[in-house]
Amino acid sequence: MNDNKKTKAKNTLLPAFLVAAGMGISIAFLYLFAQLAEEMLESEVESFDDRIIGFFNQFSNNVVDVIMFWITESGSIWFLSFFSLVTLSFLWTKKKDKWSIIFFIITIGGGGLLTKILKISFGRERPSINEAIDAVGYSFPSGHSMGSFLFYGFLGYLILRSNLKKPIKWTAFYLCGLMTILIGTSRIYLGAHYPSDVIAGYLAGGFWLIICLLALEYVKWRSASQKKPIRAFKEFIGRQLDHKL
Template sequence: MEEEKKKAAFPALLLIIGLAVASFFIWLFAELAEELLENELRKFDETIIGFFNSVANSALDMFFLIITELGSVRFLTALSVLALLLLWFKAKDKWGILFFVIAVGGGSLLTLLLKNLYDRRRPSINESIDAVGYSFPSGHSMGSLLFYGFIGYFAVRSRLKKRVKVLILIILAALVVLIGTSRIYLGAHFPSDVIAGYIAGTIWLILCLLALEWAQWQSGSHVRPVQVMRRFLVSSFQSTKKRIRR
């Protein structure tokens, strides 16, 4: 019993911490959405958009046009297919495949749902940079965070050297930030749209990674956390009753 509790302690703690972090980001998103509905984000958005307009030039135009494509539906779909093929034929990671699909595919559906829920108009419409439809939250920001975030997770779980893992994470994080920045610079989104996309993406990514870790732990261990926790609570309750009777 004690051994089982020890083995179940870490995944249970990981689950609790992950859910706590996800809850915090849910609160952040709710606060941001409330500010949007009350039209209190205008000054914040206008200040940042004004800054980008002041530094705009042809070189930055070209740079951000390339960067924004790295977060487009077309590009991420192609990379997702490649990632799935590698997971299937090389890594043989069935759980990784399942939750990668849930993260990326489910994230796309969640983005569509939120966009239609908040019904915010874009700063400008430009079909050549996927700037159509509703604006809040940014699909590029959310999609890139989910995709590149999951790739970062696979890198961390790989057998690569630590410094290589750190370098990969830094590159991926910088890429996600640049993709969000490109959406503001190109006039496709308000800054608050991009922030909301990052927050929503973080929530969904955390939940998917928690589910993946839990599934992998369950399939690789004879210990069943739910059963262990139930027995632990029952034994604790019975011990408490005995102390009270004494």
């Protein structure tokens, strides 16, 4: 009987801890984004941007140009749109996971809308204009960086939640993270964005992704559980008080 109580307490405490941790991280992302945006508006990131751009310029050559071009394409609107449809088709036909489908659309679609709002709000000009690498419009935050963080981040979440073997699962998860970093790096190298634009894209994307995943996990938990979250929390607190008494 005591073992059952401990198991129930653990099952209640772990989700609460994960939610608290997720909210803490998302708030940290939001705070850092606000700080970076303020410094950008006050032109306090120029020396930082110049140093990073100067570092990447050391490696500029035709071969790296081609590699970076193809990497940046994997974060473009057409690329992410196509593979978003592939992901949705997989979730619909293979997994029958309606909640993941809904929140995937909210994550990607809402992220795209948020990117446009932020770009218009800050109105920062790009370091260079080049339609060939989708470098048009305002610069802050980087749409490629934010979009790739959301897409590959959600894909990484789906991979971690899958039944794949651990070596395959973690390899695929780290590849998703690597792609996100490489896409942001390519935007700096190709002169499409300032480094601060890319960091801002990651921070804004991280904030929105965590919020969406927390909401998805909550909805899935509610769908699988007949017990209301507040009631479960009260029962958990009651068990802890009884144990101490």
